[in-house]
Amino acid sequence: MRNYVWHDSVWQQLWQQPERLPHALLLHGPEGTGKRQFARAVAARVLCQTPSADGYACGHCASCHWLEQDAHPDFFLLSPDSGEEAEAEGDKPQKRKSAWITVEQVRNLVELTALSKHQGGWRVVIVEPAEQLNLNAANALLKTLEEPSERTLFLLVSSRLNRVMPTIRSRCLKLALPAPDLSQAESWLREQGVAQPAALLHEAGGAPLLALDLAEPAYREQADWLLRSLVQGPAMDALLVAEKLQDMPIATCVDIVQKWLFDLLQTRLVKAGCFYPDYANNLQALVKSVNLNKLTALLETAQRIRRSAYHPLNARLVQEELLLGYQALFQGNR
Numbered sequence: 012m013r014n015y016v017w018h019d020s021v022w023q024q025l026w027q028q029p030e031r032l033p034h035a036l037l038l039h040g041p042e043g044t045g046k047r048q049f050a051r052a053v054a055a056r057v058l059c060q061t062p063s064a065d066g067y068a069c070g071h072c073a074s075c076h077w078l079e080q081d082a083h084p085d086f087f088l089l090s091p092d093s094g095e096e097a098e099a100e101g102d103k104p105q106k107r108k109s110a111w112i113t114v115e116q117v118r119n120l121v122e123l124t125a126l127s128k129h130q131g132g133w134r135v136v137i138v139e140p141a142e143q144l145n146l147n148a149a150n151a152l153l154k155t156l157e158e159p160s161e162r163t164l165f166l167l168v169s170s171r172l173n174r175v176m177p178t179i180r181s182r183c184l185k186l187a188l189p190a191p192d193l194s195q196a197e198s199w200l201r202e203q204g205v206a207q208p209a210a211l212l213h214e215a216g217g218a219p220l221l222a223l224d225l226a227e228p229a230y231r232e233q234a235d236w237l238l239r240s241l242v243q244g245p246a247m248d249a250l251l252v253a254e255k256l257q258d259m260p261i262a263t264c265v266d267i268v269q270k271w272l273f274d275l276l277q278t279r280l281v282k283a284g285c286f287y288p289d290y291a292n293n294l295q296a297l298v299k300s301v302n303l304n305k306l307t308a309l310l311e312t313a314q315r316i317r318r319s320a321y322h323p324l325n326a327r328l329v330q331e332e333l334l335l336g337y338q339a340l341f342q343g344n345r
Contacts, residue, residue, distance in 0.1 A: 012055045012079075013067055015045040015219075016199070017191035022049070025186065026066035032057070033184040035156055035165040037141065040188035042170035043218025047139060049188055050166045054078065054086060054135040057164055084129035089120055089138045112138070114147035121155055124163060134163045141167035142174035149176045156182040190217055200226075214270070214286050233259050234267055241271050242293045244300070245341035249334035257327050262317065264330055268337065269313040275340075276306055300341045309336045 014022050036053070038046050055068035055078055062068055068075050077083040091110055124134060138144070144152060156165060156179065167183055169175050191199065193212065196219040200208035205226045215222035224230065233256065240252045256264055274284025278294040279301065287294070316329055 012048070012052045012070070014049050014052050015191070017195055018045060018049055018188055021186065021188060022052070022066060025053070026056075029066075032164065034159040034163065035167065035183040037167045037169065037172075037175070037180060037183035037185045038188055039169045039172040039175075039185060041190045041216070041218055043215060043221030043224075044188065044190045045220060046168045046170070046188050050137050050139065050168050053166055054137060054164075057133045057135055058083060058085060085132070085134040087120055087123065087134075087136045089116060089136060090140075091143055111143050111145045112148050113145060114151050117144075117148045117151040117155075121151070124155075124160060132162065134160070135166065136163070137166045137168065139168035140171075141169040141179065142171045144176070144179070146176075149179055153178055153182065191219060193217070196222070210289055213288050216286070230263075233263075237264070237267055238271070238287065238290065241268070241337065242290065242297070244297045245338060247334070247338060249338050250331060252334050253327055253330040256330055259326075259330075261326050261329050264326075265313055265317045265333065268333055269310070269317065272306060272310050272313060272337075275301060276310065279303060279306075297341075302340055302342065305336075305340045309333075309340060312336060 038050055040046055052067065055070075055075060056062055056066060058074045058078060059068035060072040060074050068078075074083065078086055089112055091112055120136065124136065138152070153176075159165070165183070167175070167179070172180070172185075190196070193209075196212055196217065197208040199219055200211065200222055203223055205211065205223060208222065211222040211225050212219065215225055225234070237252070237256060237259075240247050270286040274286050274290070274294055275298055277284045278291075278298045282295075283291065284294055313333060316333065
């Protein structure tokens, strides 16, 4: 497993003195730029029985095969898991998706890592995203970071470093993983067969992996339909749009609308948005009749909805609230 080319220099820097590897690395950088891949590459390298001269895992030994199959006994992944069971029709209860890493997960991890290592070598734990440790989970993990087991490596991954608990940050060596420059990102997307990479990179905020996801045909069909609806401004039928998009995840809908609102605000203040440059003329036309006070209030509403996007919300009602609020922007310009 190798990294993306824009992380090559950081990778080389990390392995200049492999014998001085810390017990905990906090890998941080923009979302959608390959931090997860970097963490997996580090884990593979540390667990590999015969690493290559370039610092990467060999990819051929038993340890590499186990890791590739997610079956390595000395590798653990700590990430948001299913939450409490919720009542559902039928005999089987359903589980609600949780946005948080819980204290129960950390305690289970501590119990597992207390066991002897399978091969007597390294043990690796990836915690992703580190900012999604709830308070109790973070405190439980902190105790382990303060008194780490011998030859155990923690790899914490975060897109929002400021949201990682300060005491957790202080126990880790922070390693910044940069985003690629625009030409590098565009070149990589073209290699993946993506058309119009520049527009997708704008929409993704410069994150190439996110841009690749945004190019998926199923996503593009819904996203482009929603954008064409937003172009209609006060003429948009908010209830009809919400009905058409009821299968779209709340987080996805909010993300698109939030970016559109931000571009409206940018167009109003500095004459140009940043996410949807192909819609610049439409934004210029709409912003002339936008109520600025309502626009800033709706951006706050979108942020509130985004924070609760993984809670068991009624998607239709949430989308109606957001889209009706958008229609109201054009009533009473000031």
